[in-house]
Amino acid sequence: MLEDTSLTAQEVADILKITKNTVYELIKRGDLNGYKVGKKIRIDVKDVEDYKNKTKNRRGTKTDVQEKNISTATNSYAFSINDTKVYSSSEFVICGQDVLLDILSRYLELNSQGIHVLRSYAGSFNALLGLYHGKVQIATSHLWDGDSNEYNIPYVRRMLPGIPSLIIHLACRTQGFYVQKGNPKGIKGWEDLKRPDINIVNREKGSGSRVLLDEHLRLIGVPGYTIKGYHRECVSHLAVASTVARGEADIGLGNEKSSQQVQGVDFIPLQKERYELVMKKEDMHKKPFKAIIDIIRSEEFKMELSGIGGYDLTETGKLIAEL
Structure with a gap:
């Protein structure tokens, strides 16, 4: 029976003595295998055991320490378009899943005093939807349109109607x-x-x-x-x-x-594919948004991404479209 071999996120959280949101974060990062049954996340018992054994073998690593590192290093925010939380002017949400956004968030916090960067790991479609609803300040997208053979522009036009927007290139993958x-x-x-x-x-x-x-x-x-x-x-x-x-x-x-x-x-x-950043045009002259553009175009940021590998940075920082 499936129920005998799979666990809910809450059950895994109880076993590992961490929060349910940290379980989701571990899955998103690929540290813990999970899959969906309908709308629910399930984790196989053997994958939980594999994760526990893996962390035991890491010198000085414990699950509760890892939870702390996730929450403080990435400032993860579990995105939902139904979220009613109101964020202060010092809280800045960047939405997307690539590790380069974690690096961007670190640079932004170091270079912009008073800005507290929050990360949402929602996919591209929900990132744009979050930008439309005002739930995030920055969205990222790699959405391909099969009819036009274009990335992102057709989706931004449709999903942000009436909102002048900028698309800035991050990298090709x-x-x-x-x-x-x-x-x-x-x-x-x-x-x-x-x-x-x-x-x-x-x-x-x-x-x-x-x-x-x-x-x-x-x-x-x-x-x-x-x-x-x-x-x-x-x-x-x-x-x-x-x-x-x-x-x-x-x-x-x-x-x-x-x-x-x-x-x-x-x-x-x-x-x-083209992985690109989307922001509202009305925000482009505000301090954190200007800082993001400067960071993306900086040689220091590009060199760090180049060292990681896997990115084509030829057009990084280029303004792709004003819509």
């Missing part, structure tokens, strides 16, 4: 398939999703990777529900790659950088 080591099923590209012997693991609704998959499925005429594993969701690239590495799926979609962090997977490059 390579999206592709994670497959098991050696690619035993000979997977080459999108057309392989038509095969009846293929089992996939998906990203959550609203993420840029999920939109990319759904757009390509639409273009090749394959309804998602016909693909085995389509409704199984993970909330990070690392969790998707790990699922494939364990042999629980044949294909997962994600960026190249995450494939390099997981043993047991190969990466099939499919598409170069």
